[in-house]
Structure formats: structure tokens, C-alpha cells
Amino acid sequence: MSTILITGGSGFIGSHLIDHLIRDxxxxxxxxxxxxxxxxxxxxxxxxxNLKTIHHDITEPIDIEEKIDYIFHMASPASPIDYIQIPKETLLTGSIGTKNMLDLAQKHSARLLLASTSEIYGDPLEHPQKETYFGNVNTTGPRSCYDEAKRFAEALTMAYHRTHNTNVVIARIFNTYGPRMRPNDGRVVPNFIIQSLKNESITINGDGTQTRSFCYIDDQIDGLTKLMFSNIQGEAVNLGNPEETTISAVSEKIKTMTNSTSTTTYNDMPENDPIRRLPDITKAKNLLDWKPKTDIETGLSATIEHFKNNMQQTETTDQ
Ligand SMILES: NC(=O)c1ccc[n+]([C@@H]2O[C@H](COP(=O)([O-])OP(=O)(O)OC[C@H]3O[C@@H](n4cnc5c(N)ncnc54)[C@H](O)[C@@H]3O)[C@@H](O)[C@H]2O)c1
Structure with missing residues (x-):
């Protein structure tokens, strides 16, 4: 049994991670x-x-009484609808917040996993994206607060590793979905599900031919825990689903699975929205023996069920 600190434990991925680690x-x-x-x-x-929750903003330093063995550093706004509204908080969480967590890791001789993102590849010019790709990010665009916060967080994490020998590893997480996403967090899966369940028009940004790859939460948790408890240090590893699908295909699938009569409305594509996003997970396959196992129908069906059971909380927003 280890003592594990999780930043962002009340969030979508963090709370599933806690469920998994408590079970263990x-x-x-x-x-x-x-x-x-x-x-x-x-x-x-x-x-x-076995669970202690502390209400704390990680941009403020904190000391923890218990000896910490591992830190999953998951805290950061993650949905475009969130980080575009709170760009300063997003940048400070990625920078100062990450520094505070690395200091804590160093003090406790704990191993830290940084939750990074496929967004560090920006609007990629290379497909699929391997860990060796440096990315194509607009440093002043509306998404830069998130992309650059994470790029800085990765650089700082590596600086602690090189300077202090801090035991770190970086997970580059690609689109992940599942129960407990907020219905109004603006990401496509909850948006399309809520709109379909309410028979409202499904809003697609652009013409729907842009692609994404969707990883079900259980597979993501399996990848994150395998990575944390591996002996990989000072490296970044992609964790995501290598199956590419168009946004239109996802909306059609959700409409069918919810027996919806929704029509489709096409909006303008937001600035710097990536056209293609697809992880190369060869490294995770080779080093962790990990790949997603859940097919999209199974994952969507569990997610639709979750939103059906929580319909009273649902209000839709833009994508
Ligand atoms: N969900 C995805 O598809 C996805 C994809 C790529 C990367 N990620 C990364 O995974 C992590 C978790 O994402 P999520 O989807 O669960 O998002 P989320 O918004 O549901 O969870 C993030 C959590 O961090 C907390 N948080 C944010 N700033 C904080 C601060 N300064 N101090 C303390 N807590 C703070 C939030 O309150 C929230 O509970 C994030 O770091 C995100 O960048 C997620």
C-alpha cells in the first residue's frame, strides 16, 4: 500500500483514478x-x-504531513470552454502549480506523473503524432494558454529531472471520454449525447470531416497507472486511442444509439482547432504492453447511460 497524492482529484479523470487506486x-x-x-x-x-480530500489551489505551496510515495499531477482546466474563460488560471496552474508539485515530489522523494496532453502537438503537421514530434502551436492564439502551460509544465518537469534527479514521467493524454464528464464542459462527446437525448440540433464546428480519436476512461486509467508504476523515467509517453474517426461519424453514431431525431447545425471552426489528431502509441505498446481495449460502441453506451441518469444536470453549450 502506498500513499498517493492526486491533484485535480475531483475532476473527470482524477476521480476515476482515485476509484481505481482505492480499489487497489x-x-x-x-x-x-x-x-x-x-x-x-x-x-x-x-x-x-483511505481518502483524504483537501480544498487547495496548487498555485499556492503546500506541505503534506504524510510521507507521499507517488504524485499524479492531473490538475488543470482541460476543456477549451473552460480554459478560454480562465486563461491566466490555466497558465498559472501549469507553471506555478507544477513547480509546487515538483518541489513536493523532491521533498518527499516521490515519483511524479505529469498529465500532459496531445495539445502540445498543436495543429499537427505530422500524422499520427509520435512522442518525437515537436508540435505546431500558435503561442498567441486563444488555445495557447493551455498548450503553452502544458509545454512549460513538460519542460519544468524535465528540468527537475535533469537538475535534481526527481523521478518523473510524462503522460501525453489524447481525447478521453466517459461517465462523469460535465454535460456542459463543451467537449464533443457530452455535447452530442445531451443534444441527441434532448432531440436538439447537434452542433458541429466546421464541416465535420475533422478527425479525433476517442479513448474510453477505463483504458486511460489503465494506461496512466501502468505508466506510473513502470520504471520509465524522464520520458513522455502518448496515451490515447489510435482509431481515427470523423466528428460527423461520431455524431451519427450517437444519434443512432440514442434513437434521436436531432438534425445537424454546422458552425464556424474555432481558431486554431486542429484538423487531425491521432496518437502513435507504439511506445506505450512496447514499454507498457498497453493499448485501449474498449470499442467505441461499448464506451459510448456507458457514457450515454450516465447522462440519461443525470439528465436533470444537463444544459448544453457550444462545442
Ligand atoms: N479529458 C481529456 O480528454 C484530457 C486530454 C488531455 C489531457 N488531459 C489532462 O488530464 C487532466 C485532467 O483532465 P480532466 O478531463 O479530468 O479535466 P477536469 O477539468 O475534469 O479536471 C481537472 C481538475 O483539476 C482541478 N484544478 C484545476 N486547477 C487547479 C488548481 N490550480 N488547483 C487545484 N485543482 C485545480 C479542477 O478543479 C478539476 O477538478 C488535466 O491535466 C488535462 O490537461 C485530459
């Missing part, structure tokens, strides 16, 4: 300021003695 009998401490996460994501664990 670890002692969990979650730090979250709830800027985009929901405390209710951990309600089912509130009487669990």
Missing part, C-alpha cells in the same frame, strides 16, 4: 480547488478512510 488499497490524498471539477464526483467515497 492505496491511501489517497486529493488536492483540488474545484475550479472545473465537482466535489460530487467523490461523494461515493466520502466515508472511505
Amino acid at each position: 488499497n492505496h491511501q489517497i490524498i486529493s488536492l483540488d480547488n474545484h475550479i472545473t471539477g465537482r466535489p460530487s464526483n467523490l461523494d461515493h467515497l466520502k466515508d472511505n478512510p
Whole structure:
């Protein structure tokens, strides 16, 4: 049994990670300021003695009494609709917040996993994206607050590794979906599901031929935990689903699966929205023996079920 600190534990991925680690009998401490996460994501664990939650903004330094063995550094706004509204908080969480967590890791001799993102590749000119690709990011565009925060976080993480020998690893997470996403967080899967369930018009940005790859949450958690508990150090590893699908195809699938009568509305493509996004996961396959196992129908069906059961919270927003 280890003591594991999770930043962003009330968020979508963080809360699933906590479920998994609690099942494996670890002692969990979650730090979250709830800027985009929901405390209710951990309600089912509130009487669990192995979980301690601390309301804390990680841009402020913190000391933890217990000896920490591992840090999953997941805290950051992650949806474009969030980070475009709070760009300064996003940049400070990625920079100062990451520094504070690296200092904590160093102090406790803990291993830190940084949750990075496929967004560090920007609007990629190389397909699929390998870890060796340097990216194509507009440093002043509306998405730069997120992309550059994560690029800085990766650079700082590597600087601690090189300067202090801090035990670190970087997960470059590609689009992940599943239960507990916020219905109004603006990402395509919850948007399309809510619109379909309400028989409202499905809003697609652009003409729908842009592609994404969608990784189901259970597979992502499997990849993140395999990576954390591996002996890989000072390297970045892509974690995502290598199956490419168009946005139109996803919307059609969701419409069919929800028996929806929704029509489709096409909006302008937001500035710097990537046209293609596809991970090369050869490294994760070779080093971790990991690849996603959940097919899109199974993942969507569990996610649709979740939103059906939580319809009262649902309000749609832009994509
Ligand atoms: N979901 C995806 O598809 C995806 C893709 C790529 C990368 N990621 C990364 O994975 C991580 C988790 O993403 P998510 O989808 O669960 O997002 P989320 O918004 O659901 O969760 C992020 C959590 O971090 C917390 N947080 C943000 N700033 C904080 C701060 N300064 N102090 C304390 N807590 C703070 C939020 O309140 C929230 O609970 C993020 O780092 C994100 O960049 C996610």
C-alpha cells in the first residue's frame, strides 16, 4: 500500500483514478480547488478512510504531513470552454502549480506523473503524432494558454529531472471520454449525447470531416497507472486511442444509439482547432504492453447511460 497524492482529484479523470487506486488499497490524498471539477464526483467515497480530500489551489505551496510515495499531477482546466474563460488560471496552474508539485515530489522523494496532453502537438503537421514530434502551436492564439502551460509544465518537469534527479514521467493524454464528464464542459462527446437525448440540433464546428480519436476512461486509467508504476523515467509517453474517426461519424453514431431525431447545425471552426489528431502509441505498446481495449460502441453506451441518469444536470453549450 502506498500513499498517493492526486491533484485535480475531483475532476473527470482524477476521480476515476482515485476509484481505481482505492480499489487497489492505496491511501489517497486529493488536492483540488474545484475550479472545473465537482466535489460530487467523490461523494461515493466520502466515508472511505483511505481518502483524504483537501480544498487547495496548487498555485499556492503546500506541505503534506504524510510521507507521499507517488504524485499524479492531473490538475488543470482541460476543456477549451473552460480554459478560454480562465486563461491566466490555466497558465498559472501549469507553471506555478507544477513547480509546487515538483518541489513536493523532491521533498518527499516521490515519483511524479505529469498529465500532459496531445495539445502540445498543436495543429499537427505530422500524422499520427509520435512522442518525437515537436508540435505546431500558435503561442498567441486563444488555445495557447493551455498548450503553452502544458509545454512549460513538460519542460519544468524535465528540468527537475535533469537538475535534481526527481523521478518523473510524462503522460501525453489524447481525447478521453466517459461517465462523469460535465454535460456542459463543451467537449464533443457530452455535447452530442445531451443534444441527441434532448432531440436538439447537434452542433458541429466546421464541416465535420475533422478527425479525433476517442479513448474510453477505463483504458486511460489503465494506461496512466501502468505508466506510473513502470520504471520509465524522464520520458513522455502518448496515451490515447489510435482509431481515427470523423466528428460527423461520431455524431451519427450517437444519434443512432440514442434513437434521436436531432438534425445537424454546422458552425464556424474555432481558431486554431486542429484538423487531425491521432496518437502513435507504439511506445506505450512496447514499454507498457498497453493499448485501449474498449470499442467505441461499448464506451459510448456507458457514457450515454450516465447522462440519461443525470439528465436533470444537463444544459448544453457550444462545442
Ligand atoms: N479529458 C481529456 O480528454 C484530457 C486530454 C488531455 C489531457 N488531459 C489532462 O488530464 C487532466 C485532467 O483532465 P480532466 O478531463 O479530468 O479535466 P477536469 O477539468 O475534469 O479536471 C481537472 C481538475 O483539476 C482541478 N484544478 C484545476 N486547477 C487547479 C488548481 N490550480 N488547483 C487545484 N485543482 C485545480 C479542477 O478543479 C478539476 O477538478 C488535466 O491535466 C488535462 O490537461 C485530459
